Amino acid sequence: EVQLVQSGAEVKKPGESLxxxxxxxxxxxTSYWIGWVRQMPGKGLEWMGIIYPGDSDTRYxxxxxxxxxxxxxxxxxxxxxxxxxxxxxxxxxxxxxxxRNRDSTFDAFDIxxxxxxxxxxx
Amino acid sequence: xxxxxxxxxxxxxxxxxxxxxxxxxxxxxxxxxxWYQQKPGKAPKLLIYAASSLQSGVPSxxxxxxxxxxxxxxxxxxxPEDFATxxxxxxxxxxxxxxxxTRLENK
Numbered sequence: 043e044v045q046l047v048q049s050g051a052e053v054k055k056p057g058e059s060l061x062x063x064x065x066x067x068x069x070x071x072t073s074y075w076i077g078w079v080r081q082m083p084g085k086g087l088e089w090m091g092i093i094y095p096g097d098s099d100t101r102y103x104x105x106x107x108x109x110x111x112x113x114x115x116x117x118x119x120x121x122x123x124x125x126x127x128x129x130x131x132x133x134x135x136x137x138x139x140x141x142r143n144r145d146s147t148f149d150a151f152d153i154x155x156x157x158x159x160x161x162x163x164x
Numbered sequence: 165x166x167x168x169x170x171x172x173x174x175x176x177x178x179x180x181x182x183x184x185x186x187x188x189x190x191x192x193x194x195x196x197x198x199w200y201q202q203k204p205g206k207a208p209k210l211l212i213y214a215a216s217s218l219q220s221g222v223p224s225x226x227x228x229x230x231x232x233x234x235x236x237x238x239x240x241x242x243x244p245e246d247f248a249t250x251x252x253x254x255x256x257x258x259x260x261x262x263x264x265x266t267r268l269e270n271k
Contacts, residue, residue: 077260087200087208087251089260101258104165137207147258150198150213157207 044068046076046138046155053161054128061124062158064138071119072096073144077151078112078123082134090136092147093121101147128162135159166190166254170263176271183239185266187252190233196256197235199228202265203248211250212237242268 049063064076077092091102095114102112114121121138136158139151167190177183187197195215200208210219212228215235225240239246247270252263 086265087253087262089262092258092260103259139208141255142210142213147260148196148255150210150219150253150255151200151208152210152213152219154207154209 044140044153046140046153048136048138048155048158051159051161053163055164056128056130056162058128058162059124059126060128060160061122062136062160064121064123064155066119066121066140069140070144072116074140075145075147076114076121077139077141077147078110078121079137079139080106080134081137081157090123094145095119095121128160130162130164132160133162165259166193166257166261168252168254168261168263170252170266172266173264174267174269176269177242178271179242179244181242183242183246183268185237185250185252185268187230187235187237187263188233189235189254189256192232193254193256195231196254197228197230198253198255199226199237200251200253201246201248202251208251244270 047065078090080088090106091112093100093112095116111124138155140153141149142152143149169188197215199212202208216228227238250266
């Protein structure tokens with residue numbers, strides 16, 4: 043079964059760092075881009091960026107460039123989203139997602155992780 | 165950026181109704197539009213890709229149409245499990261954008 047499994051919910055304080063993960067299985071992890079999507083409470087979907095684990099080519103939305111870091115470890119089929127200094131406004135659900143077709147960013151996302159809830163509060 | 169303007173933002177309908185949701189792109193994006201359904205506390209689920217192709221396993225009451233700048237998601241006969249939020253998504257450029265969402269409620 044093709045799936046993306048994300049790490050568990052996190053509760054952090056402002057200024058702390060955080061790295062959440064998304065582990066792929068059931069397919070060739072290095073051949074598909076993995077994207078990250080933010081959903082703030084009660085709000086819509088915002089695309090943050092995307093990475094190709096095969097060579098770590100990474101593209102960011104201008105809204106998130108410099109605010110987060112996307113990375114991947116192909117040896118363990120895992121993509122990451124990290125913050126160096128969290129803010130209260132980072133409180134949201136974060137999803138990873140995989141496009142339908144290998145080697146393509148210009149595609150629908152057919153496989154989604156279950157989401158990781160991040161709460162940042164003092 | 166390519167803006168995706170989705171309407172309506174909310175919609176009340178009854179089981180059996182025909183429902184239409186639209187998405188307008190700020191520039192021509194060919195057929196690079198996809199539609200998702202999201203239920204509370206769940207990840208989005210792909211319904212339609214490339215404007216009009218039905219994702220495997222999705223009921224045939226869902227359909228999509230359009231090209232260029234104007235796109236439509238139609239549910240031909242609303243079922244109880246269809247009450248959810250729907251999002252359009254353009255994948256024409258790597259700088260992906262989503263519509264604001266349409267919340268479909270039971271009248």
